[in-house]
Amino acid sequence: MPEKSLEDFIRQHRSAFEEEGPPPGLWTQLEKELHPPKKNKVIQMLGRHWLKAAAILVLVVNSVMIIQFLQMKKAQSLKNISPELQEASMYYTTQIEQRLEAIRVYPASVLGLDSAARKELELRNDTYQLLEAELIQNPGNERIKAAMVRYYQLKLDLLDKILDELRTKQPVRQKQSEYEREI
Amino acid sequence: MQALANNLNNTTITDHLVSRCKKGDVHAFRELYNAYSAAMYNICLRMTGNTADAEDTLQEAFMQVFRNIERLENAGSVTAWIKRIVVNHCLSHLRKKKVYFEEVDNIDVGDEDGAVDEDSFAWTVAAIRDAIHVLPHGYRTVLNLYIFEEYSHKEIAAMLDISESTVKTQYMRAKDKVRQIVKQKNAIR
Numbered sequence: 001m002p003e004k005s006l007e008d009f010i011r012q013h014r015s016a017f018e019e020e021g022p023p024p025g026l027w028t029q030l031e032k033e034l035h036p037p038k039k040n041k042v043i044q045m046l047g048r049h050w051l052k053a054a055a056i057l058v059l060v061v062n063s064v065m066i067i068q069f070l071q072m073k074k075a076q077s078l079k080n081i082s083p084e085l086q087e088a089s090m091y092y093t094t095q096i097e098q099r100l101e102a103i104r105v106y107p108a109s110v111l112g113l114d115s116a117a118r119k120e121l122e123l124r125n126d127t128y129q130l131l132e133a134e135l136i137q138n139p140g141n142e143r144i145k146a147a148m149v150r151y152y153q154l155k156l157d158l159l160d161k162i163l164d165e166l167r168t169k170q171p172v173r174q175k176q177s178e179y180e181r182e183i
Numbered sequence: 184m185q186a187l188a189n190n191l192n193n194t195t196i197t198d199h200l201v202s203r204c205k206k207g208d209v210h211a212f213r214e215l216y217n218a219y220s221a222a223m224y225n226i227c228l229r230m231t232g233n234t235a236d237a238e239d240t241l242q243e244a245f246m247q248v249f250r251n252i253e254r255l256e257n258a259g260s261v262t263a264w265i266k267r268i269v270v271n272h273c274l275s276h277l278r279k280k281k282v283y284f285e286e287v288d289n290i291d292v293g294d295e296d297g298a299v300d301e302d303s304f305a306w307t308v309a310a311i312r313d314a315i316h317v318l319p320h321g322y323r324t325v326l327n328l329y330i331f332e333e334y335s336h337k338e339i340a341a342m343l344d345i346s347e348s349t350v351k352t353q354y355m356r357a358k359d360k361v362r363q364i365v366k367q368k369n370a371i372r
Contacts (some may be wrong), residue, residue: 006358009306010330016308017331019228021221023242030245034209087228 082135085145092152096123099159103166110170121159127151194259199260204249212249220245221263223269229327230273232316244272270332274342277320305369314364322357329354 010017046053100121103111111118119125131151135144200218203211223244227237227294247268255264315323328339329350336354 006306006311006361007330010311013308017312018221018225022224022238026220026238026242027216030242030249031213032217033208033242033246034212034249 005093082139082145085148088149088152092149092156093123095156096152096159099156099163102163103159106166110166121162123155128165187225197261198216198258201252201255201261204252215248215254216245219265223265226269226332227273228297229331230270230316230324231276232320232323236276238347240272240276241269244269247272266332269319270328270334270342274324277324280320306365310365310368311361313368314361316365318357318360322353325350326357326361 090151100123113121128151131144131148135141135148138144200214202210204215214356220241224237224241227240227244231237231240235335244265248265251268298364316327318326324343325339328334328342329336334342336347336350343350
């Protein structure tokens with residue numbers, strides 16, 4: 001039977017235009033998406049944020065390399081900046097370390113110094129680090145070089161005086177004899 | 184009275200189903216899918232024109248439904264809500280396939296439900312379905328959204344981001360085209 005209009009025909013036969021539903025496998029796929037197989041959380045996160053992870057890795061590697069480079073530069077700097085100072089430094093460092101070794105033999109009660117004073121006696125104390133930093137920043141500055149040498153000399157004098165006093169206070173031990181033999 | 188009772192009963196069931204879905208109950212998701220997948224698949228099939236794209240679009244749309252159902256405030260509007268998501272997915276699928284819904288020059292289309300189909304001839308479901316299938320994407324989309332999905336011209340215009348008059352023009356052209364195709368088929372027979 002002829003129909004009046006397309007709309008009317010479609011409305012009257014609406015259900016006939018409907019086809020079967022989706023294939024049954026579609027729900028299985030959806031279910032998989034709802035419950036993706038559980039991967040290791042770290043792998044999942046890396047998968048999702050691989051770009052961020054790569055960027056962080058690059059930053060970390062760069063930072064480590066920069067720190068290593070700076071440390072290496074600092075270690076080499078004194079030698080490069082002033083070879084003659086390096087020579088003096090080696091001499092004084094050996095001498096100072098020998099005195100410090102000898103002082104460490106005495107018990108704290110005999111030494112009579114608190115921890116802050118003992119720390120100050122060490123070779124690489126705050127003054128030393130300050131001078132070293134200044135020298136790296138101003139490699140050609142003769143005044144700083146002279147101050148560094150003066151620092152070594154004063155430290156050596158001080159340590160000698162302490163050792164003299166200790167020898168007076170406490171009878172000479174085996175280790176002190178060794179020290180004396182060395183010098 | 185019985186109809187009212189059935190209606191109330193259905194509303195309660197839907198409310199309960201939506202509420203379970205909001206709690207992430209996978210069984211409820213499956214029930215929701217079973218209830219709506221056939222109708223929604225038909226929308227996808229009509230809009231995309233082939234089963235492979237229809238299946239992909241339906242799957243994407245249902246994933247969005249499951250992920251966003253907690254945002255659905257009124258469980259009573261779940262059908263319209265799901266349908267809108269499905270239609271939106273179909274439209275984005277068409278846009279990905281470079282189907283553009285462009286403005287056209289207005290033509291005098293007369294009354295949209297008027298006497299365009301005055302010539303009486305034998306419409307058949309198969310003939311109409313085949314004719315719609317071969318329509319250009321733009322025409323087919325407008326015709327499907329208006330006749331089958333029952334959106335107004337205004338709503339279609341908003342969805343496609345074109346003017347209402349363009350929608351009307353496209354719809355009338357689509358209808359004429361369907362008529363021509365079916366008429367040609369009838370003549371061959």
